[in-house]
Amino acid sequence: MGDEELVWTPERLVRYPLITGLDLSPDGCWVVYALRESILTDEESKFVSHLYLAPVDGSSAEHDGQPLRLTYGTASNTMPRWSPDGHYLAFLSDRQDGKRNLYVLRLAGGEAWPLTQTSKDIQTFAWSPDGTQIALTMAPPESESKKKARKAKDDVLRWGVDYERVWLWVLPFVEGGKGLPEVEPLTGDDRHVGRIAWVPEGDKVVFTYQPTPVADDWPQTLLAVASIAQRLETGGVTLRDLGPVAAPDPQVEVWGKWVACTSGVQPLDWTMVQQVRLYPLGGGESRPLAMTADARPTVVGWAKDGRYVYALEASRTASTLWALPVEGGAPRAVLEDMGYISDVRLNSSGRVAFVRQRVDRVNHVCVGMLGEVDGQPASTWREVADPVPTDWPAEAMPQTEIVHWRSGEYEVEGLLTYPLDDEERAPYPMLVIAHGGPMSVFSQTCVAGPALYPTATFAERGFLVLRPNPRGSTGYGPDFRRANLRDWGGGDWRDILAGVDMLVAQGLADPERLGIMGWSYGGYMTSWAITQTDRFRAASVGAGVTNLVSMTGTCDIPSFLPDYMGAEFWDDLKVYQLHSPIFQVKGVRTPTLIQHGREDERVPLSQGKELYNALKRQGVPVQMYIYPRQKHGPDEPRLIMDIVRRNLAWFEYWLMGKGDGLPS
Secondary structure (H helix, E strand, O other), X not given: OOHHHOOOOHHHHXXXXXXXXXXXXXXXXXXXXXXXXXXXXXXXXXXXXEEEEEEOOOOOOOOOOXXXXXXXXXXXXXXXXXXXXXXXXXXXXXXXXXXXXXXXXXXXXXXXXXXXXXXXXXXXXXXXXXXXXXXXXXXXXXXXHXXXXXXXXXXXXXXXXXXXXXXXXXXXXXXXXXXXXXXXXXXXXXXXXXXXXXXXXXXXXEEEEEOOOOHHHHHHOEEEEEEOOOHXXXXXXXXXXXXXXXXXXXXXXXXXXXXXXXXXXXXOOOOOOEEEEEEEOOOOOOEXXXXXXXXXXXXXXXXXXXXXXXXXXXXOOEEEEEEEEOOOOOOEEEEXXXXXXXXXXXXXXXXXXXXXXEOOEEEEEEEEEEEEEOOEEEEEEEEEEOOOOOXXXXXXXXXXXXXXXXXXXXXXXXXEEOOOOOOOOOOEEEEEEEOOOOOOOOOOOOOOOOOOOOHHHHHHOOOEEEEEEOOOOOOOOHHHHOOOOOOOOOHHHHHHHHHHHHHHHOOOEEEEEEEEEEEOHHHHHHHHHHHHOOOOOEEEEEOOOOOHHHHHHHOOOOOHHHHHHOXXXXXXXXXHXXXXXXXXXXXXXXXXXXXXXXXOOOOOHHHHXXXXXXXXXXXXXXXXXXXXXXXXXXXXXXXXXXXXXXXXXXXXXXXXXXXXOOOO
């Protein structure tokens, strides 16, 4: 296939119609969703989202059953939320000085108007049950003294002390043209607020918080309630803790006098064994609901009669929506074997909206009903909005299948994607993509979806692509997720290699043309691979962990590796050295491409530099590219396209003998 015939180019991939959020109207007749698009001009490279309104029954005479676009322009519009009466739509937009503020749109028509005009980004918000107030979270405006100090360049930062915490605020809802309502703080600088939800009576707001914004502080997360009924008369707000949550950024949902929230299970560690617990609003002991299969549920809502809490989690390469009986009993699947599900939203009548995708299908909006059949939780659903552009080449989607193999005591699973155009017969040149985490997972997401290593793009160039889920992955239960403790680069590496061996033995993969790549923990696994074998003819390390000791001392989650290694490095230096690629780097010969974000705090840039210098000093072909402004996950379209192009050129050169290893 010539370059002029290529379909899955980097330019097309940044145009993928990614759904970034949705909400279902209170009457269940309409769904609103946010759809991402890229803006590429001489002065700009960014993604923005715009809002679309779609009829659930597909028969709106006014719009011919087609979604109606609600927002336009170069600002991003996200997190759409219906008012309780269904007459208004609130959302976040950065149309004002690039800061995320709260806007409201009247569904009967007219322009959106602002409810806030803040200098700090709003993180999240929620309507009160009667629609008269909105609670939101954001950091407080910068004080005059801080502004003055910053202007005078007298703004020294006390590391580990000076944090910008997010507070909980509330404001009255006012119609457009009546001025900006006053935003009132409900919490102060003694806590960093996460998720929020109103209680049904509308005089209390439930919220999660931790002491600081530091990612490492998630074990200290608590659930609390702010009682605000008397604040206008007394000026006071009563804050009361409901109990420890000990989970990172857990969603909270309220029904009656109970709060459902995901909570960590002791002992707490980064493998994140969790379950849903119910917390009484009046105080007292919380109680657990049934453990789900993967023990990593995300609460999405309650049944309309309060008999079940619904929770979503990964299930092997797919997703499952569980119904957890409040009165006890085993979890029951209500949505399963449907591919990958996300962005689940429930309304008070038991209707549900969600985003669904499959390996061969772009994400799309579905709406259904959650209820019971013969006394058991059940669901019905159907598609209501498909945002695929008219020029999207769906017929050019490469074939993907789920494959299994044995590795020691485990059955390991992965996704195998075949070359799109079978001009070259098997055995094919094969690329192995290692996922991050390590507690991430390769799911049945669209192979032409947004990714730093886009599967469809490599398949179109003639590569066989294996995406394995080795031990340590989520979706396969807590024991499997914990199976790489103190063993990074051990059993997980053998799992990946066993998958490669299987495909070589089957005659699908060419043993002389193998490549490996990955980002974050996938970058670790790639840098580990090149220190263990010369079987891979080329490698690409993206934001990879290479030195477990220096990683622990410089990253924003210094408890992460001690959790996995079972000790601090000063107590057990040997385990850190044995599992660090940088300490095994002598003798590496694999040509390696290194890519890293300059502003990465999760896996600091120094990790990539250490590997680059070690390889360069040994004469290994190595290139390193540093991406300005990018943190751990690059988010600018042009830089993402550059990452993709460089990987394509690198592997086509070293595995196929095409080009010179540089992007054309």
